[in-house]
Amino acid sequence: MSNPQQLRYSKEHEWLSPATDGVATVGITAHAAGALGDVVYVELPELGSTVTAGETCGELESTKSVSDLYSPVTGEITEVNQDAVDDPSLVNSAPFEGGWLFKVRLDADAGEPADLLSADEYAAFTGA
Numbered sequence: 001m002s003n004p005q006q007l008r009y010s011k012e013h014e015w016l017s018p019a020t021d022g023v024a025t026v027g028i029t030a031h032a033a034g035a036l037g038d039v040v041y042v043e044l045p046e047l048g049s050t051v052t053a054g055e056t057c058g059e060l061e062s063t064k065s066v067s068d069l070y071s072p073v074t075g076e077i078t079e080v081n082q083d084a085v086d087d088p089s090l091v092n093s094a095p096f097e098g099g100w101l102f103k104v105r106l107d108a109d110a111g112e113p114a115d116l117l118s119a120d121e122y123a124a125f126t127g128a
Helices: 030-036 082-086 089-093 119-126
Strands: 014-016 023-028 039-043 056-062 066-070 075-080 102-106
Touching (some): 039 089
Antiparallel strands (some): 056 066
16 A cells, blocks of 8 residues: 555654644554554544643554554644544554544644654665
8 A cells, every 4th residue: 555645654653644723643554563463452642632742642562562652743723533433443454544543633833843744854764
């Protein structure tokens, strides 16, 4: 599965959509979902909580392991994907669509982290 060109990617394997009205969507990449194996549990940040770029904000549990979820940006959680919580397999089957994880209102003072990668840079980073 190729990485959508319009997204930005973190080295922790999260993706970030372009912001609409200051709100961006976050999920994990197909590469990460494949490495995790079958995701069986998703723990997301609380609605209204603040996340910080590069810090853990949740957890993904698979049949293989438990992995931390990192926020690629700083801001306030405006929505969580309850469908992914109720059916964690969405993270594997549709990581860039129905398996998104949360939406975050970007902290205008923080700006976009400089270390986010383009789709091509992420592909090179992962050896895809």
